[in-house]
Amino acid sequence: MFELSRRLEFSAAHRLWCDRLSDDENRRLYGPCANLHGHNYVLDVTVRGDVDPVTGMVMDLNVIAQVLDEVLFRAIDHRNLESDVPWLAGKVTTAENVVAAMWEQLRPHLGPGLHRMRLYESPQNFVDYSGPGAA
Numbered sequence: 809m810f811e812l813s814r815r816l817e818f819s820a821a822h823r824l825w826c827d828r829l830s831d832d833e834n835r836r837l838y839g840p841c842a843n844l845h846g847h848n849y850v851l852d853v854t855v856r857g858d859v860d861p862v863t864g865m866v867m868d869l870n871v872i873a874q875v876l877d878e879v880l881f882r883a884i885d886h887r888n889l890e891s892d893v894p895w896l897a898g899k900v901t902t903a904e905n906v907v908a909a910m911w912e913q914l915r916p917h918l919g920p921g922l923h924r925m926r927l928y929e930s931p932q933n934f935v936d937y938s939g940p941g942a943a
């Protein structure tokens with residue numbers, strides 16, 4: 809069994825803010841992250857499977873790259889995650905919520921091989937997610 813990964817880098821702005829909490833509670837909970845700021849995000853998308861004996865590949869990396877560009881990059885790069893990305897509207901844009909929403913977007917395009925997504929908000933902070941239907 810193989811795990812094959814493709815990396816996508818993008819830059820986006822966001823703030824951590826929950827509408828169900830008061831202004832004071834938000835400021836206390838999220839600190840400086842409650843202010844609008846940006847990240848250079850790194851997303852690693854991993855598919856899992858056996859090597860096709862004919863092609864020698866688990867999956868065509870060019871296909872994965874194209875899907876990442878069309879489904880994610882064009883929607884999120886140099887955007888405000890709260891106001892510019894319809895599938896993040898109303899969510900607290902923590903790395904956890906962002907990567908889960910990305911899974912929902914990608915899963916129909918990448919098929920049953922999708923195994924794991926790792927989203928780096930910074931070199932120090934990252935989250936791993938395997939959502940519904942993970943291989």
Ligand code: NI
Pocket residue numbers: 822841845846847929
């Ligand atoms: Ni942030």
